[in-house]
Amino acid sequence: MSVELLDGATIVSFVEDEEAFNGLIRDRFYNLDTNHDGFLSYSEILKEFQSLRVFETHFGIDVKRDPDELAHVYDSLFEKFDHDANGAVDLEEFKMETKRMMLAMAHGLGFLPVQMLLEEDSFLKKAVEREAMKINA
Numbered sequence: 001m002s003v004e005l006l007d008g009a010t011i012v013s014f015v016e017d018e019e020a021f022n023g024l025i026r027d028r029f030y031n032l033d034t035n036h037d038g039f040l041s042y043s044e045i046l047k048e049f050q051s052l053r054v055f056e057t058h059f060g061i062d063v064k065r066d067p068d069e070l071a072h073v074y075d076s077l078f079e080k081f082d083h084d085a086n087g088a089v090d091l092e093e094f095k096m097e098t099k100r101m102m103l104a105m106a107h108g109l110g111f112l113p114v115q116m117l118l119e120e121d122s123f124l125k126k127a128v129e130r131e132a133m134k135i136n137a
Contacts (some may be wrong), residue, residue, distance in 0.1 A: 001120065005126045007113040008106035014127035015102050024126055026094045039088035042078050049074050098123065
């Protein structure tokens with residue numbers, strides 16, 4: 001993990017760079033697709049949701065959540081990704097929903113930089129690294 005400066009413009013710029021964004025999406029998708037069938041099942045994508053620990057922590061401190069409530073949240077998230085409601089998420093659905101969520105984060109952040117603690121392999125960290133490369137070039 002590292003502390004990085006991040007703003008909405010950095011995220012938007014990353015998402016609009018189709019080559020960089022689509023490459024990262026493809027890599028993450030194929031990494032999550034453990035049975036290599038070209039789709040993400042609920043159990044495959046659940047591991048990614050749980051690894052984010054968004055709902056199990058409050059400002060980085062572990063909190064005890066009702067397991068039924070967590071299951072409902074994860075079910076709802078999966079439904080957001082599964083646009084055609086066929087019980088599996090294909091690459092295009094994964095890309096579209098990830099893009100939608102990242103643009104929502106960018107909108108929420110606005111254009112004033114904030115410091116954030118980012119996981120090394122996260123989409124946001126990749127956006128910051130891409131922006132730093134552009135500045136240093």
